[in-house]
Amino acid sequence: MDKTAIFRGCSQNFVPVLSTKMSILTLSDALLQRLSARAGTVIRDRILSGFCLRVGRRSHTFLVATSVAGKQFRMTIGRWPLVSVEEAREIAMPILRLCRSGQRPVGAGRPVRLTxxxxxxxxxxxxxxxxxxxxxxxxxxxxxxxxxxxxxxxxxxxxxxxxxxxxxxxxxxxxxxxxxxxxxxxxxxxxxxxxxxxxxxxxxxxxxAGLLPDRAQPRARKLQEKDLPAWYQAVQKLPELQRDYLMLTMLSGLRRGESADIRVRDIEWGARVLYIPETKTSVPHSLPLTARMAEILERRAIGLHASDKVFSKMSAEHVAEMAQRAGAPKFMLHDLRKLLATVGERQGHGDAVLRRILNHKAKRADTLHRHYVSVSADDVRLPLESIQKELLRQMMCAAVATTNHQATLSSTENVDVEAHLER
CATH class of the missing domain: 1.10.150 (DNA polymerase; domain 1)
Incomplete structure (x- = not known):
């Protein structure tokens, strides 16, 4: 088969049929799924020179085929589909870089011990x-x-x-x-x-054989809702930077590292959205920027550049300990996230809404929420504001008492929470 016939075989509706003659194609998983070629055929990648695929009867093998200091060099990378084309290409790149600099990669020729x-x-x-x-x-x-x-x-x-x-x-x-x-x-x-x-x-x-310990159980939450007034009073005694960090973490439900790594450029003031590009799940996250969150972040962003972190001069590792020394009940930063989820569940917000706020994934078997239900930042704006209002109401039990309003827990529902939070 001539080369023009091979290239015509790359169209989406044509199954590539190749001879044992070496061919050059743009390798992709989609191409390999419909590839029909004799065993032993070697296909070179059009994108990365030296990256090849050897067609087999049952599986296809990725390899590097080039020369080092004038001598032929071959190295197996892995087998498709256990290794995808993109993964194999990424593995091949540093190997080829070494080859082109005249160095024989470790593991080639007489193999060096892999650990x-x-x-x-x-x-x-x-x-x-x-x-x-x-x-x-x-x-x-x-x-x-x-x-x-x-x-x-x-x-x-x-x-x-x-x-x-x-x-x-x-x-x-x-x-x-x-x-x-x-x-x-x-x-x-x-x-x-x-x-x-x-x-x-x-x-x-x-x-x-049943010889592994039971799965680790989540750590019990130390900070309870009844502790929020004392927690809030202690937090108000902290320097403004640490106080703002704890309040934002409580009101947003972010993980401690996600709060600490917020940069000015992650705040979309016009759209009222907070972006979290780096997360535990490696999936970028976004939250609606509520009025209380915006107030904190506006204060922290004064005088900073777009690439600056808003909590750059603070250690998230020690802020909980600082609050406890100021009189807060014993707590972990993750307790703040759990409290937000608990209040949201009590208010009747659905699993999809709480997962969206907390950036959790649905279980693999949950086809509905993994593939069909899509919830945006705007969709959770009202639920998040409702949860924040309840958290602030519970914290304000202490603020009302200290201002001699003689309010009880039942009467604090009528207190202007935002007014009492103004400093």
Whole structure:
């Protein structure tokens, strides 16, 4: 088949049929799903020179095919569809960069020992894992898998590693076991897909045998609604920066890092929307900018540039401790988020609304909310304002008492909350 026929085969309605002669196409998952070619055919990628696909009878193999210092170089990257075209292309790019600089990549030719520690950065890059999570995974390997982090990954198939995982699961807390189990399981899958291995995670067998601890339970909330007046009084004694941070975190339901990382450019004053580009779930988030939130952020944004953080001169790690020293009941920052969710549930707001405010995903089996129901920031504006009003009302029990209004909890419903919050 000539080249013109091959290129005509790239149209959406045509199934590419290729001979064993090397061809050049724009590789994509969609193309490979409808590809019909003889086993042994090698297809070069039009986007990334040196990135190729070898067609097999049952699976297709990604590889790098180029030259290093005048000598041919071949390196297997992984198998499709376990590794997508985009993932394989991302893995191939640094390898080709080394080749073109005249360096033979590690793992090529006579293989250099691959370890968990060495594979972690490539795994994290391929999965788009945040740097904070990478540091946590490095700590897990360094602390709980010290002997195995620098050992060859082939050692993961030995009885010694299985015994180590069993002791780890039996001696550590449920939360750390969950993280360790997830990390080892994910890296085993990655090594199998990218490096054509056949490893098994010992934790899968331990789970099947019932030898893993029960799932870690969420930590109980320390700050209760009855504690809000005392909490509010203590927060008002803090410097303005810390006070604003705690109040915004309470009223928005944001995670502590999401509140601390807000930049001036993330605030859309005209549309009255607050954007959170970096989140725990790696899914950008947005919230309606209510009047109380806007008041806090306007005060914090004075004199700052667009790229500046509005809470840049404050440590989120220590702000709860500062409030407790000022007289607040013992609490964790995550309690503020839980309180907002509790009040929202009590007011009767639906799961979709609360998930949208808290930036939670619906369960995989929940097809309705994962694929059909779409809730925008504007859709949750009124519910969020209602929740904030109730939280402020409960906090204002203390403010009313200190201003000698002699109000009881039932009579505070008629108090002008916003007026009492003005400083």
């Amino acid at each position: 968990l520690k060495a594979a972690l950065p490539a795994y994290a890059a391929a999965k788009g894992i945040k740097q904070s999570s990478v540091r946590r995974y490095e700590s897990i390997l360094r602390t709980h898998f010290t002997e195995w982090a620098d050992a060859s990954v082939t050692e993961l198939a030995t009885p010694g590693f299985h015994e180590h995982c069993q002791k780890f699961a039996a001696s550590k807390g449920a939360a750390i076991v969950e993280v360790g189990r997830g990390l080892i399981g994910s890296m085993v899958k990655y090594l199998n897909a990218v490096h054509d291995m056949a490893l098994e995670s010992p934790f899968d067998k331990l789970a099947a």
